[in-house]
Amino acid sequence: MERHKASWLNREKAFAAFAHGPxxxxxxxxxxxEFVGVENVTLRYVRFTAPQHKRVILVVPGRIESYVKYPELAYDLFHCGFDVVILDHRGQGRxxxxxxDSHRGHVVEFTHYVDDLETLYLKEIVSGHYQQRYALAHSMGGAILTLFLARxxxxxxxxxxxxxxxxxxxxMPGFLANRILDWAEKRPAMREGYALGTGRWRANPFGINRLTHSTERYRRSLRFYADDPAIRVGGPTYHWVREGIHAGRNILSLASTITTPILLLQAGDDRVVDNRSQDLFCTMMTEAGHPCEAQVIQGARHEILFEKDAMRAQALNALITFFEAHP
Known part of the structure; x- marks a missing residue:
């Protein structure tokens, strides 16, 4: 495993050979x-397993993402001795x-995401009779997983x-956003329309992306969506944004009740989510006497696990070490 970890620091130099080979x-x-979730929605997921593995990591992606984007992460976790299961949330991926309009990022109730995750957990994780069970979640997936932990x-x-x-x-200021969202909520045509400033999926050039500094990983992710129109998702609906904001508030209200050991990896240069809410969550958990270990990946943009080698390796080493400390 140590030899595999060493490869994380210089993978971008020959990324094409790695991606098209191993x-x-x-x-x-x-x-x-696949399985059937709330309201008869079919959910799809992927898994990588080996008979000798006694540990599993359930990966919960972020908004618009598909498991199609996650082969490299699955590869690294698998070669560190974990089975890997990755879910495509309702309304996205496969x-x-x-x-x-399949490009609109939408959900009827944020709790439906949590219900789906619980169904997958019972189907794949519990039934697998693993000795150690772990989970890894990114962005929106982090909100979903945290609400699941409260249950x-x-x-x-x-x-x-x-x-x-x-x-x-x-x-815009939060009070103004809430007024707009509450106004749109009462108007069905607006409620399920694209939120202000968003629209259908498009391939943005690397130079204006806010997600990663890694040219290789950004372009590879972009190709997945460019080559497969079926997995494209664009901007969120007004209702999704409203549900997402309410979910964040709900999470903070439950923070002191969550007892699962948590490592929170924060992107130092995140322009997608609010890092202050993460800080508050960890503070509330810690004050309640529950373990929340926070680590800032300095300079990283939002997609830490798709960042340049050094930042990505820092995050991977931290999470593997954390999991191994909780057997």
């Missing part, structure tokens, strides 16, 4: 599965969409939250 071979070993405090031995969405970085 990583592609690994991707071909996947098992793609899972069923909720609106006729199921004994579900995982430890959890890592990567740039979790406990508060959204809004382009």
């Amino acid at each position: 990583l592609l071979d690994f991707w071909h070993s996947r098992e793609e599965r 899972s069923d969409r909720l609106l006729q 199921q405090p004994q579900a995982f031995h430890a959890v890592t939250l990567v740039a979790p969405m406990f508060g959204i970085a809004l382009p």
Whole structure:
């Protein structure tokens, strides 16, 4: 495993060879599965397993993401001795969409995401008879997983939250955003329309992206969506933004009740979520006597696990060390 970890620091230098060689071979070993979630929505997920593995990591992606984007992370976790399960949330990836315009990021109730995760947990994680159960969540996935932990405090031995969405970085003052969202909520045509300043998916050039400093990883992620129109998701609906904000408030109200050991990895240069909400969450957990270990990845943008080698390796080493400290 140490030899594998060493490769994290210089992978970008020959990224194409890695992606079209070892990583592609690994991707071909996947098992793609599905289950039915709330309101008969079909959810799809992927898993990588080995008979000798006694540990599992459930990966919970962020908004608009698909497991199609996550082969490299799965490869690294698998080669550190973990089975890996990755979910496509309702309304995105290969899972069923909720609106006729499949590009609109939408959910009827944020708790539906949590219900889906609970169903997958019971189906794949509990039934797998693993000795150690862990979870890793990014952005919106962090909010979903945290709400799940409030329901199921004994579900995982430890959890890592990567740039979790406990508060959204809004382009206007919060009071004004809330007025607009409440106004749109009462008007069905607006409620399910694209939120202000957003629209259908488009391939933004690397130079204006706010997600990563890694040219190689950004362009690879972009190709997944460019090559497969079915997994594209654009901006959120007004209702999704409203649900997301309420979810963040709910999480902070529950922070003191969450007892699962948590490592929170914060992106130092995050312009997508509000880092102050993450700080408050960890403070509230700690004051309640529950473990919340926070680590800032200095200079990293929102997608820490898709960052340049040095920052990504720092995050991966931190989460592997954290999981191994909670057997």
